[in-house]
Amino acid sequence: MAAAFFALVRRDVVLALRVGGSGGLALVFFLMMVTVIPFAVGPDQRLIGRIGPSILWLAAVLAVLIGLDRLFRVDEEDGSLDLIQSTPLPLEVLVLAKTLAHWLTTALPLVVLSPLLGLLVALPLEGMAPLMLSLLLGTPALTCIGAVGAALTCTLSRGGLILAVLVMPLMSPVLIFGVRAVNIACGLIPGSLLNSYLMLFALTLLYAVIGAAAAAAALRNRG
16 A cells, blocks of 8 residues: 555656646745735835745745646546546545645745745744744645645636635635744744644644545545
């Protein structure tokens, strides 16, 4: 089971890197948002520093949404999804494998480059590591719950907007606790940084279970 799981992850990662698209597009979108919003806010560095964590996390949420509609749709169109479903592995495990591959190619680059982009929004140095850690703990939850919307819309030719409407409300708790963690680390609000990390980790575990089960059920009943 483990060999088949990682084989599917490797397949999707190789295809994403070879074809390109969502991963690079998500990174460019993330960079554009972080670059443009400070111009709209104005030259007030203190104001930009206060809303910097919100800008970074909102950009990450929207960037993760890019390409989610293709998570299952490409395999549905070329028939690969039927072949994947015919394997002895539970469909829930296969959904987790494809979700992990999407996270590795789309969200992980954002996590790695987030400290550099934090400089563009005047994020204090003490907030860089908490920003990375909060994104590392929280972005898997975004991808897992996004997989449900991707499964529900995989038979639609243009399901990106519907997907966003379906999953954005469920992504809100991750956004709230992610921004809260960075704000606490920067001293902008009082609170426990550890509790925010634990909430993000709990949401990732919860959404991984719910997302895998719900996405698998949607794929079984697609049509």
